[in-house]
Amino acid sequence: MKILAKAKKKVLGVLFLAGLTAGTSCILTGPTSPRKPEKGRPGAGVLSIFFTGNELGALKPCGCSGGQLGGLDRRSAVLDAVPEPRRLIVDTGSFVKSDSEQDLVKFNIIVRALDLLDYDLVSLSEKDIEIGENLDLLDGLGSLFDVISPHRIAGMNVPATFTKKLSLQGRTVVVTVAAFDAKSSPIEQIEGLFRPQPGQQAVGILILNRCDPGMIDSITEGVPAVDCIVCPAESDEPMVMGDPDKRPLVFSVGRFGRHVCELQIRVAERLKLSFRAIKVKEDLPQEAALVELYEDYQQIVRERNLLEKYPRFFLPAGLEYTGSKSCRPCHTDEYDKWGTSAHARAYATLERVGSQFDPECVICHVVGMDYESGFVSEQKTEHLKNVGCENCHGPGSEHITTLGKTKLTKPKSGCTDCHTPEHSSDYAGNEQQKLEKIAH
Structure with a gap:
């Protein structure tokens, strides 16, 4: 991968950021760490197709606690385990959750990251197309990586299929990836997306925007050219649906970029497919160009003043x-314990990571x-920095004014509002220990 060389192509980066400021047996193995490239055994008879998707705006883990998975800046350590000639890298789309200003910034950053990571193919979702059109980016995507979509794009001829030939040990495998709108198109149309030639060793991969058992059974019976089906993610972790030893192999890629899925193709007289989900662990090396890209994102967020633009609601009853x-005069011991x-x-943990x-x-x-009267910025509301009394107990103005006669009321935050699996990987199962640390 030539990430550093790509990172020096400033013109392209500026363009994107300027607007912002066959018979097979399938074997499943569990999530693993990326293997190191094999020396002296180029490929050992294996071709690899990597899948990611459903980033949903997750550029990297939040960094609040250890043991977190994911991060665009660590993904290259997984992808680079296989040399370029023996691999195909595919993203199934759904870059961001919404069309908020911050997600529009992330959309651009993710597009640029996939380019730096040498992705071969991206399957655009309806939401990706909508946002790409609004940002006037769709025309330029084809210069970064190939694009497919089952959805029509005004003024553009975007194919629904992509084909690439991968060669190993004198054999050629033709890989076809197709995107299909299962929500609005009859499944009889799928067969026309795959046209393997007689005598050709081929792998057909179908990306769907809807999966159900009946549909999968119909594809299995009616479209023998489909070897793998990629379904929409219903979990953060990749999942294999049905029997992994039967064709087609059906799986989802997970969400938030915490895993990279690898479909291995063992090249012999008959192709054999196997699947594994690789964890993107925090101990993987970071790619400098992707680290710099994330810093660009942080700078854009700051320059756009997104913090002060954050939508706020009025609190009840004034x-x-x-x-x-303000709690200290009457609750000295509790305040000191909190301190x-x-x-x-x-x-301060935010400041350490920018x-x-x-x-x-x-x-x-x-x-x-x-809420209004809540934290806006360090300059304007320094007294509301950190996780304080009012997070758990509720806004204190009336309680203070009436010298404690008025009970504290909602809104009150619960621990799991913030201590979610993606933010606090060690919280679940250790709740009592955590509560003891803040007991007062």
Whole structure:
């Protein structure tokens, strides 16, 4: 992979960021770590097709706790385990969750990252097309990687299929990847997407936007050229549906970029397919060009002032947030106990990784950011930095004004509002231990 060389092609990067400021047996193995390239055994008779997709805006793990999976900057360590001539890299689309300003920034960053990572093919979802059209980016995607989609794009002739020949040990395998709109098209049309030639060793891969057992059975019986079906993700982790030893092999790629799926093709008289999901672990080396790209993203978020633009609601009954220090006069022991906790230093963890201007990160490190009178920025609302009393107990203005006669009311945050699997990988199963740390 020539990531560093690509990273020097500044003109292309500026263009994208300027608007922002056959018979087979299938074998399943569980999630693993990426293997090291084999020395002296180029390929050992194996071709690889890598799949990712459903990034949904997850550029990298939040970094709040260890043991987290994912990160575009670590993905190359997995992909580079296989030399370019023996691999095909495919993304199944769904770059972001919404068309919010921050997700539009992420859309551009993800497109640029897939280019730097030498992706061969991207299957665009309806949402990808909608956002790409709004950002005027669709015309330029074809210069970065091949694009397929089952959806029509106005003014563009985007194919539904992609074919590439991979060669190994004097044999050629023709890989066809097709995207099909199973929501609105009859499945009888699928057969026309695959046209293997007699005597040709071929692998047919079908990406669907809807899967159900009846549909899979119909494809299995009616379209023998389909060897693998990629279904929409219903879980963060990749899943294999049905019997992995039967054709077609049916799987989903997971969400948030925490795994890279690898379909291995063992080349012999008869092709044999096997599948594995590879964890993108935090101990994998980071690619410098992708690290720099994430820093570009952070800078854009800061320049766009997305933190202060974050939508906020009015609190009920004129309540306001007052900050943890306002609780100290009457609750000295509790305040002092809080001051020794990690909650009282939550904002500093953002500053260490440069995420103190990213609203998606900040919201779990400050008080009341969802509401008027809550945290806006360090300059304007410094007293609401860190995870404070009012996160759990509710806004304190009326309680203070009435000298404690008015009980604290909602909105109140629960631990799992922020301590989710993607943010706190060690929280689930250790809830009691965590609560003891903040008991007061």
